[in-house]
Amino acid sequence: MGNKIRVGLVYGGRSGEHEVSLQTAFSVMQAFDYDKYEIQPFYITKQGIWHAGPALSAPPEHIGLIRYDEAGGAASPQMLLPMFERMAAPAKAPAVQANAADAPERAVASASGSAGRLDVVFPLLHGTYGEDGTIQGLLEMAGIPYVGAGVLASAVGMDKIMMKRVFAHEGLPQCVFRHFTRTQWDKDAQYFIMEIEVSLGYPCFVKPANLGSSVGISKAYNREQLIRAVEHAFRYDRKVLVEEFVNARELEVSVLGNDEPCASVVGEIIPSNDFYDYNAKYVDGKSVLKIPADIPKETAEQIREMALRAYQAIDCSGLARVDFFLRKEDGRIFINEVNTMPGFTPYSMYPLLWKESGLSYRELIDRLIALAFERHEARQKLVYGE
Numbered sequence: 001m002g003n004k005i006r007v008g009l010v011y012g013g014r015s016g017e018h019e020v021s022l023q024t025a026f027s028v029m030q031a032f033d034y035d036k037y038e039i040q041p042f043y044i045t046k047q048g049i050w051h052a053g054p055a056l057s058a059p060p061e062h063i064g065l066i067r068y069d070e071a072g073g074a075a076s077p078q079m080l081l082p083m084f085e086r087m088a089a090p091a092k093a094p095a096v097q098a099n100a101a102d103a104p105e106r107a108v109a110s111a112s113g114s115a116g117r118l119d120v121v122f123p124l125l126h127g128t129y130g131e132d133g134t135i136q137g138l139l140e141m142a143g144i145p146y147v148g149a150g151v152l153a154s155a156v157g158m159d160k161i162m163m164k165r166v167f168a169h170e171g172l173p174q175c176v177f178r179h180f181t182r183t184q185w186d187k188d189a190q191y192f193i194m195e196i197e198v199s200l201g202y203p204c205f206v207k208p209a210n211l212g213s214s215v216g217i218s219k220a221y222n223r224e225q226l227i228r229a230v231e232h233a234f235r236y237d238r239k240v241l242v243e244e245f246v247n248a249r250e251l252e253v254s255v256l257g258n259d260e261p262c263a264s265v266v267g268e269i270i271p272s273n274d275f276y277d278y279n280a281k282y283v284d285g286k287s288v289l290k291i292p293a294d295i296p297k298e299t300a301e302q303i304r305e306m307a308l309r310a311y312q313a314i315d316c317s318g319l320a321r322v323d324f325f326l327r328k329e330d331g332r333i334f335i336n337e338v339n340t341m342p343g344f345t346p347y348s349m350y351p352l353l354w355k356e357s358g359l360s361y362r363e364l365i366d367r368l369i370a371l372a373f374e375r376h377e378a379r380q381k382l383v384y385g386e
Contacts, residue, residue, distance in 0.1 A: 004038045005369065006055075008121040008144075010135065011066070012044040015127030016215040016236065020343065025066055025124045027345040030059045031361050040118060043067055048129070120372050121146040124344065127211055131341040132158035145376035147368045148318040149340040156314045157340040160241050161209045163314065170313040172306060172335045175325070176200055176244040179209065182234050189230075193223060200244040206230055209239035219245070246334060248325035251293055253307040254342075254353040256367065258317045258375050263304040264353035268293035289349055291356045295326065303333060310338050318371050321350045 011025035012018055025041075032039060034057055041053035043066060053066070060066055121144050123135050133155035139146045149157060156162050161179045168174070176199060180192050196204060206229035208216040216236040218229035226242075233240045250271065254264040270288040293300070307322035321342035325334040342350040351361050359367070 004036060005119045006038045006040060006117060007032070007369065008040045008042055008118040009124060010042045010044065010121060010130075011124040012046070013125045013127070013130045014044065014046060014048045015125070015129055015131075016211060017126035018046050021124055021126050021130070022066060024126070024344045024348075026060065028122065028124060028365065029056065029066065031346070031365055032059065033362060033366075034058055036366075041066060044125070044130075118144055120144070120369055120376075122369070122372075123148060123341070126341055126343075127215070128158070132210060145372045147372045149314075149316050149320065150375070153314045153316040153320075154340050157316070157320065157338045158210050159239075160207060160337060161239060163337060164241075166313050167310060167335055170309060172310060172313070173333065174335050175246055177241055179239060179241045181240075182238045185230065185234070185240070189227070193226065196226065196242050197223070200242060202226075203245045205243045205245065206233050207241045207243070208233045208235075208237035209241050210237045246325050246327055247329065248327045248334070249293075249295075250336075251295070251303060251324045251326055252349050252353070253304055253322045253324070254350045254357075255307055255311045255316070255320050255322060256318075256354065256359075256364075256371075258371055258378075261308055261311055261316075263307050264357040265292040266295065266300045266303050267291040267349055267353050267356075268295075269349070289352060291349075291352055299326070299331065299333070306333065306335060310335055314338060316340060317375050318368055319350070321353075 009025055009028065011021045013021055015021075029039060029041075039056040041056065043051045043053060045051070121139055123130060123139075123146060125131055125135060129135070131154060133151040136146065136149070136151045136154050140151060148154070156166060164174060164177060178192065178196055178199060185192060203219050203221045204226070206218045206220055206226065216233050218225070218232055220226040220229045230240055230242075250269040252267050252269060255261050256264075268290040270290060295303075303324055303326075306324070310322050311320055316338065319340075319342070321339045323336040323339065325336055326332075327334065342348065344350060346352075346361050351364055354364050355361065
């Protein structure tokens with residue numbers, strides 16, 4: 001037990017993607033090699049209360065066991081930083097080469113893994129208060145290595161408007177869009193309606209600026225639907241994004257790595273609904289994932305190169321899924337978004353793309369933990385004062 005890497009899994013959360021997070025956590029718990037790792041679960045309720053479950057040395061038998069509403073001690077948000085600081089491993093994080101085949105084994109050999117302490121945290125939170133830089137900042141303050149993007153990349157990747165501004169600066173082609181705040185809309189809704197109708201036309205997509213899994217997104221075919229869609233989006237965020245409709249195929253690429261990331265094969269989503277909304281993603285089970293996508297080799301290479309550019313443009317690390325549109329009429333490529341904590345069940349696009357690229361689900365988890373240690377080691381060498 002003493003040589004195992006102790007991994008804190010944080011899941012659930014206050015966002016509209018709570019249930020998606022539970023599915024992800026259960027899948028990850030099932031896939032861990034428990035000869036290498038010991039798992040410390042942290043379940044966050046929809047009200048934001050944290051519960052620590054018992055440490056796991058074997059995978060849970062069913063998803064109900066990962067809801068620790070009654071187990072362990074509850075913690076308020078104000079208690080979290082001291083709690084994580086107490087649980088941070090006192091020893092230096094193990095130095096690993098993220099691209100070496102034996103990285104997880106060498107990490108196990110050098111990890112402190114003392115009982116009750118954490119060597120690394122794997123945040124499996126989707127959406128607000130998990131994928132937006134908030135928990136990443138908490139873990140940075142506590143000095144604990146963690147899987148995935150840092151504070152900046154998480155925040156930019158969550159805010160669609162800021163992300164699109166970065167893409168524009170990078171010269172990445174994207175759909176025409178407009179955006180506004182709740183205050184701006186309330187002051188002059190007619191101006192924004194006219195601007196949308198002239199610049200974008202109908203149909204168009206209306207989205208909350210900060211959310212994922214297509215929660216709060218609507219497709220508007222006329223002015224009445226546009227107004228309803230905007231009001232609906234404002235339920236989830238104070239900023240709203242409106243994008244032009246493009247008749248396109250939906251393509252996705254998985255990216256893995258820190259300063260020298262690599263891209264997977266390209267996959268295609270064939271949604272069961274009019275667009276790839278929450279129901280099509282998680283409920284009806286009728287959407288089709290085609291891996292690899294049936295596209296020309298040159299197009300696939302261009303998309304993979306653009307995915308890496310977008311990943312590095314927001315200073316991402318660990319993992320991300322980058323989504324694209326391939327316009328049907330002329331084959332033009334548009335970047336849609338970078339998702340810094342994509343769905344992570346064995347049947348989600350992110351791990352499936354890596355499976356097709358030669359990396360199994362369990363190997364992917366090992367690689368992500370190795371990358372977390374690598375990034376933490378690099379940050380530990382920085383000087384923050386004289």
